[in-house]
Amino acid sequence: MLAVSDLKIHYRTLAGAVKALDGVSFSVADGEIMGLAGESGCGKSTLGKALIRLEERMQYVGGQVTLDDKVLPIADDRAMNPYRFREVSIVPQYAMSALNPTRRIGRMIDELLEARGLKGATLRPELERRLAILGLTPDVLGMYPIELSGGMKQRVVMVLSTLLDPSLLIADEVTSALDVASQKKVAGALVEFRDRGYVKSMIVVTHDLAILAQVADSIMIMYAGKLAEKAPTRTIVEAPAHPYTRLLLGSLPEVGIRFEEKRLPGIKGRPPSLLSPPTGCRFRDRCPLAFDKCAEEPPFIEIAPGHQVACWKADAHAEG
Amino acid sequence: MLRYLARKLFIYLLTFIVAVTIDWAIPRFMPGNPVDALVSRIALMPDANAALTSYFMAAFNLDQPLWQQYLNFWWALLNGDLGRSIMLFPTPVTTLIGRALPYTLGLLLPSILLSWYVGNVVGALAARRKLLDNTVLPLGYLLTATPYMWLGILLAWVLGSSLGWFPLAFGYDQSLKAEWTWKFISSLLYHWILPFASLFLVALGGWAIGMRNMIIYELESDYANYLMALGAPQRLVRKYAFRNAMLPQITGLALQLGAVVGGALVTEIVFSYPGLGWLVLSGIQNQDYFVIQGVFLFIIVGVLLANLIVDVVYVIVDPRTRVGLQGDAA
Amino acid sequence: MTSTTGSSPAAPAAKSGRNEILYFALRNTKLVIGAIVFIVFLLGAIFGPMLATHEPLTFDAPPGLPPSADYWFGTTLFGQDVFSQFVHGLRSSFIVGALGGITAAVIGMLVGFFAGYRGGIIDEVLNMLTNVVLVIPTFAVLLVVAAYLSVRGLGTEAMFIGLTSWPWAARAIRAQTFSLTSRDFVGMARLNGESTFRIIFGEIAPNMSSYLVMTFILLFGGAILTAATLDFIGLGPTDSISLGLMMNYSVMNAALQLGMWWWFVPPGLAITAIVGSLYVMNVGLDEVFNPKLRAL
Numbered sequence: 052m053l054a055v056s057d058l059k060i061h062y063r064t065l066a067g068a069v070k071a072l073d074g075v076s077f078s079v080a081d082g083e084i085m086g087l088a089g090e091s092g093c094g095k096s097t098l099g100k101a102l103i104r105l106e107e108r109m110q111y112v113g114g115q116v117t118l119d120d121k122v123l124p125i126a127d128d129r130a131m132n133p134y135r136f137r138e139v140s141i142v143p144q145y146a147m148s149a150l151n152p153t154r155r156i157g158r159m160i161d162e163l164l165e166a167r168g169l170k171g172a173t174l175r176p177e178l179e180r181r182l183a184i185l186g187l188t189p190d191v192l193g194m195y196p197i198e199l200s201g202g203m204k205q206r207v208v209m210v211l212s213t214l215l216d217p218s219l220l221i222a223d224e225v226t227s228a229l230d231v232a233s234q235k236k237v238a239g240a241l242v243e244f245r246d247r248g249y250v251k252s253m254i255v256v257t258h259d260l261a262i263l264a265q266v267a268d269s270i271m272i273m274y275a276g277k278l279a280e281k282a283p284t285r286t287i288v289e290a291p292a293h294p295y296t297r298l299l300l301g302s303l304p305e306v307g308i309r310f311e312e313k314r315l316p317g318i319k320g321r322p323p324s325l326l327s328p329p330t331g332c333r334f335r336d337r338c339p340l341a342f343d344k345c346a347e348e349p350p351f352i353e354i355a356p357g358h359q360v361a362c363w364k365a366d367a368h369a370e371g
Numbered sequence: 372m373l374r375y376l377a378r379k380l381f382i383y384l385l386t387f388i389v390a391v392t393i394d395w396a397i398p399r400f401m402p403g404n405p406v407d408a409l410v411s412r413i414a415l416m417p418d419a420n421a422a423l424t425s426y427f428m429a430a431f432n433l434d435q436p437l438w439q440q441y442l443n444f445w446w447a448l449l450n451g452d453l454g455r456s457i458m459l460f461p462t463p464v465t466t467l468i469g470r471a472l473p474y475t476l477g478l479l480l481p482s483i484l485l486s487w488y489v490g491n492v493v494g495a496l497a498a499r500r501k502l503l504d505n506t507v508l509p510l511g512y513l514l515t516a517t518p519y520m521w522l523g524i525l526l527a528w529v530l531g532s533s534l535g536w537f538p539l540a541f542g543y544d545q546s547l548k549a550e551w552t553w554k555f556i557s558s559l560l561y562h563w564i565l566p567f568a569s570l571f572l573v574a575l576g577g578w579a580i581g582m583r584n585m586i587i588y589e590l591e592s593d594y595a596n597y598l599m600a601l602g603a604p605q606r607l608v609r610k611y612a613f614r615n616a617m618l619p620q621i622t623g624l625a626l627q628l629g630a631v632v633g634g635a636l637v638t639e640i641v642f643s644y645p646g647l648g649w650l651v652l653s654g655i656q657n658q659d660y661f662v663i664q665g666v667f668l669f670i671i672v673g674v675l676l677a678n679l680i681v682d683v684v685y686v687i688v689d690p691r692t693r694v695g696l697q698g699d700a701a
Numbered sequence: 702m703t704s705t706t707g708s709s710p711a712a713p714a715a716k717s718g719r720n721e722i723l724y725f726a727l728r729n730t731k732l733v734i735g736a737i738v739f740i741v742f743l744l745g746a747i748f749g750p751m752l753a754t755h756e757p758l759t760f761d762a763p764p765g766l767p768p769s770a771d772y773w774f775g776t777t778l779f780g781q782d783v784f785s786q787f788v789h790g791l792r793s794s795f796i797v798g799a800l801g802g803i804t805a806a807v808i809g810m811l812v813g814f815f816a817g818y819r820g821g822i823i824d825e826v827l828n829m830l831t832n833v834v835l836v837i838p839t840f841a842v843l844l845v846v847a848a849y850l851s852v853r854g855l856g857t858e859a860m861f862i863g864l865t866s867w868p869w870a871a872r873a874i875r876a877q878t879f880s881l882t883s884r885d886f887v888g889m890a891r892l893n894g895e896s897t898f899r900i901i902f903g904e905i906a907p908n909m910s911s912y913l914v915m916t917f918i919l920l921f922g923g924a925i926l927t928a929a930t931l932d933f934i935g936l937g938p939t940d941s942i943s944l945g946l947m948m949n950y951s952v953m954n955a956a957l958q959l960g961m962w963w964w965f966v967p968p969g970l971a972i973t974a975i976v977g978s979l980y981v982m983n984v985g986l987d988e989v990f991n992p993k994l995r996a997l
Binding site: 103104131132133134135136137140141143145148149150151152153154155162163166167195197208211212 | 592593594596597598599600601602603604606607611614615618689690691
C-alpha cells in the first residue's frame, strides 16, 4: 500500500523553481492498478520519477511517501537505493534504449543483480520462466539489445524491473512508442504480472486514456502540478465530476489517439506556467464553469466512496 | 562485420588512389613549372647534372601522353621507387625515409597511445566530479589550443636552454656512433624525452576533454538512468559509461592521426630531431621535391594502415558492428 | 525608458526567443571570458599595425634587444621590431582563420545539406567524398601543395586550408539536416513544391543556425592552428609575416640557445589564446543554445 501526502517537488531552473508537484496526496491500495493521466507538463511524469529516483534538477521540497508502512527516503539518493528494484521499481518511458547496448542482456542482468548483492545464477530459472510468460525464449539473454525488436526490448525490461517482486511498479508511458497490437500485449502483461503477484500495486502513467480504461482499476487526473480527480475507472469514464476530466474525455475520440498530440479542442488556452502558478483553482482560466469562488483553491475531497475531486462545482453537484 | 570492414577497405583504397593521383598531379599542374626550377637547380651541381637530367626525363617523361605518365608513375611507385634525393644525390628517397622513419615512429607511437590512454583516464575521472573537472577542463582546452611547436619551443627553452636539464637538439649525442651500446641507447632516450613530452601533452588535452564529454553524455543516457533507477551502484554505471565512451574515442583516434602526424613533423623541427619532419624541412629548404613527395606518400600509407588497425580493433570491441546486420532484420 | 515607472514586473521567465538567448549569453562566464580574450586580440590585429612605429620586415633596429620602451617586444637577431611583426602576424592569423573557416564552412554546409536532404545516391557519393577527404592526412596534402607553389599569399594558404578541413563539418551538418528533414515543417514545404535550394536555406539552415555558428567557430580556430603549423615548416606566405613564421625564424636562428624569449613567446601565446578563447566560447555557446545544459 502506497500513501503519498502533500508531496512537493520543484525543478530548479535559472529562471526559478518550477513547481512541478505542488502538494499532492493520494494512496494506492495493494492489488490496485492506478492510471495517472493529464496533459504534458502536468506533473504526472515528475510524480512517477519522484517515487523512485529524483533527477539531478528535481528538488524535494516537502511531503511524505510511505510504502507498506515504511517511509521512503525519496530525498536521499543513497538511503533510497536499498528500496529501489526490491520495493519500488520502474518500467521507464525509454524502455527501447534502457539496456546497455554493448553488453549481452543476460550478462548485464547478472552484473546488476550481483551489484545489488544477489546471485544471478539462482535467479536465472525464475528470469527465464517470466520471459517465457511474455513469449520470449532464453536465447534473448545471450543477445545484444540491438538484436531485439522494440517490443521485445520492452518485454525484457518489464521482466527485469519486476524480477524482485517489488511492492510498487511505476510504468511510465510504456505503450506510447508501440503499435496498437503491441500496446494491447503490454497492457495485458501489466495486468498479468499484478494477477500473478509479481507486483503488488502499480501506477501506470500515460497519455492514453483508452489504455487505462482497459487495465486500470482507478484513474487519477492531474492538472498543473495538482490533483484534479481520482476515482474508480468506471466512475471516471461514466460520471466524471471535474470539468477538466470531462473535457479530456470529450476530446478523446478513438482508441490509441493520445490527446496530447492535438491541442485539446474543447479546452481553450494552455496550462498555466508553473514558475509562478496562479492562486485559486488552476484550471479557472480555461474552465467553462468557472465562477467567483474559484479564486479560492478548491480542496481535494471525497464526494463519494473512492471518488475524490478538487472542484467547487463538483462538490455542489454532488450535494445537489 | 565483414561488410563493415570491406566498406572501410574500399574507402582506404580509394583514398590511396586519390592521394597518389594528387601526388602525381601537383608537380605537373602547378603554376611555375617545377621541372624548370629543378633543372635550373641542377646547373649548380655539375657532378650530378648529367645523371639528374636524364633521370628527370625518365621520371617525368614529359614527352609522353599524360595517361602514359600517370601509369609510369604508378609502376614506379609499386616497384618501391620514389625517386632520388637531389640534396643528397644519388641516395634514393626510400633510403632517406627509411633512416628517418624509426625516429618519427619512436615519437609518434608512444605519444599517441600514451596520451590517448592517460587522457581517457583523466577525462573519465574528471566527469561529474566538480573539483577535478574545474582544473582538467580549462587545462585541457589550453593544451589543445596550443600549437605543437610552441609547446616544444617552451619546453626546449625552459628545460633545455635555461635549466640545461635536457639536450636542445638532435636524436642523440653527435659525438657518439650509432651502435647498440648502452651509452648510445641512453643518449637516444635522453634526447627523446622533450619532443615526446610536447607531443604527449598537446594530444593529452584533447583526449581528456573528449572523454569527459563522452562520459557525461553516457551518464545521462537512458541505460544509465535505468540502472540507477534500479539502484545499481555508481561503480557499475561508471564502468558501463567508461566502456561505451571509449568507443567513440577509438574512432577519434583514427580521425586525429593526421593532426598528430603534423604535430610530430613540427616538433621534430623544433628539436632538430632526425625524423620525417626534419627530412621534410630539409627537402623544402633545398627544393628537394622527390623527398617531399616521398614523405607525403609514406604518411598517407601510414595513416591508412593505422586507420585499418583502428577499424579492426573497433570491430573487436563494439559488439554492435558484429551483430548489426541481424539486428536490423529482427 | 530610464525612469523607473515599474511598468513591467521583473520576470526573466517571460523573456523569450532572442532576448532569452542574450540573457543567458551574458550570464555565461565561459562565453563572456572567451569573447573578451578574442576581442582583445582582434583589436590588436586591427589597430596594432597602426601603433607599430617600425616596419615588420625591415632591418633598421639594433639586433637582439630585449623589450624596451623603444621596442616594446624587443628586436630579432637581425634587427627587426618584434612588436610590429607580432601585430602584423596577428592580422594574418585572423585573415587566414576567417577565410579558411568560411571556405570550409561553405563546402561543409553545401555537402552536408545536400547529402542530408537529398539522401539516396547523392548522399552516397558525397559521403564517399567526405570519407576520403576525412581519411587523407590533409596536413600532408597541404605540405606538397605548398611546397610546389613558389609564390604563396595569405589567400591561397587560407583557401587550401579551407579545401581540406571541411569533412567533419559536412558530416555533422549532414546528420543534423537528416534529422530536421523528417520534421513536419520541412514536409510541408516539400508538399508546397518549394525548391530544394529554398527549403535548405529557408527552412533547414535557420533551424540549425546555432549549430552552424559553433561549427564555424571550430573551423576558424582549426584554420589558425593549421596555418601556424604550415608557416612554421616554412611553407607560409612568402609575401608577409605571420605568427608561425616568427616562430620559424626564431627557432632557425637560435633564439632558443640565445634565450631570446621575446621572439618566440608572444606569437605562440597569441595563437594559444585566440584558439583557446574560440574553444571556450564554443562550450559557452553550447550551454546557451542548449537548454538542457544551462539548467543548473
